Amino acid sequence: MQVQTVVFVVATVVAVLSSTVAGASIFPQDGPVRVLTSAKEVDNFVSTVPAAMVMIYAPWCSHCTAFKPAFIQAAGDVADAGLGAFAAVNGDEHRDVIAAYSIKSFPTVLYFADGELKWPYSGPRSAAGLLAYMENPVAPPPPPQPTPLTADGNGDVVILATSNYSSVLLSSPSTFVMLYSPSCGHCKNTIPHFMDAASAALDDDSLPLFAAVDLSLPENGAIGKMLDVAAFPTFVLFDGNIERFRYKGARTKAAFLEWVADPQAPPPPPPPPARAPFTEDGDGDVAMLSPETFDDHLDGFDGTLVMFFAPWCGHCKAMKEPYKAAAATVKAEGLGSLAAVDCTVDNSLCNEFNIKGYPTLIYFGDDDEQITFAGVRSEEGLVAFMRDPQPPPPPPPPPTRTPFTEDGDGDVTMLTPETFDDHLDGSDGTLVMFYAPWCGHCKTMKEPYKAAAATVKAEGLGSLAAVDCTIDRALCGKHDVKGYPTVVYFGADDEQITFAGVRSEEGLVAFMRDPQPPPPPPPPPTRTPFTEDGDGDVTMLTPETFDDHLDGSDGTLVMFYAPWCGHCKAMKEPYKAAAATVKAEGLGSLAAVDCTIDGDLCARHSANAYPTLLHFTDASSSIKYEASRTEDALLEFMREHSSPVDHDEL
Structure with missing residues (x-):
């Protein structure tokens, strides 16, 4: 692609680009x-x-x-x-x-x-x-690494600024311009693709020049204003210095090149959402407001309660009928008016009042008075508010810090976000109890903890401290406290050990003399055969096979057992022998579940003692076996409760 250099002095364009809005302030003087x-x-x-x-x-x-x-x-x-x-x-x-x-x-x-x-x-x-x-002011993180267009080398992308904007556009038949900010994440991701496309375009004289403008620079602000740039990155195709199209497609090299080869106007935006009635049977006495009618409506009443809502919002839907009924009463009693704004249609109006959730109800009274409604969302609650509009009561005061025990902290150091790090840095090792005053286990542990704190201090073993999580929630959240009490040891080099020992004075002191992490949990139990010489015809079930086996059998007797259970051990051989006969006679099946491995499955069927035997006709229907634990009794039960298959009927 060849670029012809033509020099023009266009005073009007330069004047537009260098103009600013003078004398305007967006902040009120008072x-x-x-x-x-x-x-x-x-x-x-x-x-x-x-x-x-x-x-x-x-x-x-x-x-x-x-x-x-x-x-x-x-x-x-x-x-x-x-x-x-x-x-x-x-x-x-x-x-x-x-x-x-x-x-x-x-x-x-x-x-x-x-x-x-x-x-x-x-x-x-x-x-x-x-x-x-x-x-709590803190320094910002270091600035991000520069993008290719702000570091050395811009590839084949021409960098535009107010000083060369007009001359570059007028010197090329067409120019594809990216308006960006280096801090914009989408821009950082797009720039390499844009640069690759710019290089590829050099080989085709029919494709435009690729250029870019950094709108984070104040001196380029007039360009962004003139082009009405509202988001980064924005892509504009120029014929000379005349805007032709804006690009809205994918931000890849291939997509850029495909579009500039045959540029098309983006599809028109979808039509704005239509205003719908407040409820399915109309607005009633609720005034539906828009940016055009909002101020005039408020000026016409002594007081107006406005519901800012979204049609899809469940709480809004639930409130609409009481709101509509209250509107009729308010009108009849001359208490003002009830109105509503659909934030999916009039988003700008909702933004003006900083609406963050739906529904938000604001009362607009005399002298620019505004009260956020926080009462009961019922017809009665709304009417009562309109009869006497009052701001909600102030929030309750924050909880006050109380001593660790009724007779004081003793040698337990009560920590706060302000003192936490300094205390830990000044101690050889600190055991911290994260607790809540209402927690029963915490109350039980406090006296032993306080006594241990005195011993630890006397022996120079470090310190015992505590954090009240009902007051310092953020500090407890920082240390991932999920339950009370959580006791954590903070040692040297950011060492942290969760205390899992005995919650007694002796147990705490012993830990502080030799802080060690708790032993690893034992390995999960392994599945073993039903008897030493195998399962035989007893089907060993698991959570994955349980339902399918029961649904596929004419009837299944299941033994829920534990390998260590003496009664279970005594029953296994008769059960295994009965399983073989049941299978041979087509009476269904005998199965078993090891509750030391599949405890959830046993709990699901209320197998709280071992062995528990349940007979299932399918996965959802069972009766309890309570007969003798002998082979004969098991067979008699299965013959009575199972229907053998008549092979002649198959």
Whole structure:
């Protein structure tokens, strides 16, 4: 493929690419997020608070807009907790901030402590994630390895930027452009295929030039805005500098080459889901709202309760009839209105109110009052709420830490997430009991544990400690605690041993004198013949063969036994002899199950004592054998309960 070089000076295109949205701020001036306008203001702001988060954004950036509600909410939560303050800068307008902090993409959130920049925030873009980070800030992981298009060598892909964008497009009859971000996982996977396709396209003059734009660079932001790029990677085919098609196919070398050889417009998007009635027999007095009607409806009532729902949601379906009935009562009593929003149709409206689950019910009152409904989802509960809309009660206070025993901790060290690692590092060895105060086994063990702690301390054997898992759940989860009490020994070099000894003072002290892992479990028992000289005509059954054997027999007597059982041993020879006669006379079969190996199968049939003998006509029907354990008695029983096959009738 040959590229003709033609030089054009297109002032209008350059002007479009270099334009930015000036003077716009997506954050309100009177909100909890301080709006800053220069690098100097940033410096002054971060020096006045112990810790700060500063978002550098662009008004056209969709990720910034999506992040804004969580950032605002977190700003209020962080301020209320006294952890610091949040601010934001329109980086598209205030370029000195871009230069001062080497901003490469939007949004970038910088974490400051004691007036100094520590590192960019890379955690979850949620209010909870930001609050958790401010409570325990940690440095981000090292940056990912560069992709081929950001390392040395771009193969046969032309790298576009604002400076050469117009000239490259106008110099080629057609150009296939990938708009990407180096941090995007899909982009990293796609780039090698895109580069291979670019190299293959060089051999065919009919195929376009392959090019790429890194939209994580702020200087290329105008390109992304002009092309309305909403996701990475985005692929656009240009004829000259005119967009022709967008590619939506597979991201492989073969797929790229096949499409650029015969480019087609992508299929039209599916039609939006149709609005359906609130219930099968209509909306009733529930007002179905849309983005166009939402504000006007709320302005027309003193108060409106809105259900944000999805038609497929089971809890929503269960609530619809009570909600519809309550709507009629609310209307009749003049209490306001009940309305609903279908989030599968009006997703943007649900996103505006940060709807995370269905159904979510929010009451909109006077003066922008909003109350999340958390009452009973019944007609009565809804009407009672509308008569007196009140916010839900505050959550109960967290459980308080209590002493290890009623008379104190003694020499047991009570650990928390803040003290856990330091305590273990300062001890030669620590035995930790992870417990719950309500646990009966824990209560029983506490006094011996406390007594052992005193002896261990006196003998210099290390320490005994404890963690209350009803308070420090995360710490217990980190150590994979599944039941109470779980007692784990932490030794040198990250050694961990689960204590499985006797839960007595003596047993605990003996363990601390010589901490050893528990012995390995014994090997599983092996299957042995029914008698020393074999099974004979007794069929040994397992969980895999049990049902099939019983369903395929005219009648089967099954002995559930244990090899060590004396009564079982005494019965085996008569049982084996009877099995041979039963088989010879066509009376069905005699079988056996070893309960030391197939305990679940024995439990399934309530074989709680040995031997237990059950006669099955099929896998689901049985009667208990309670006659004498002799060969004659067994044969008499089988003749009475089995129907021999009449071979003349076959």
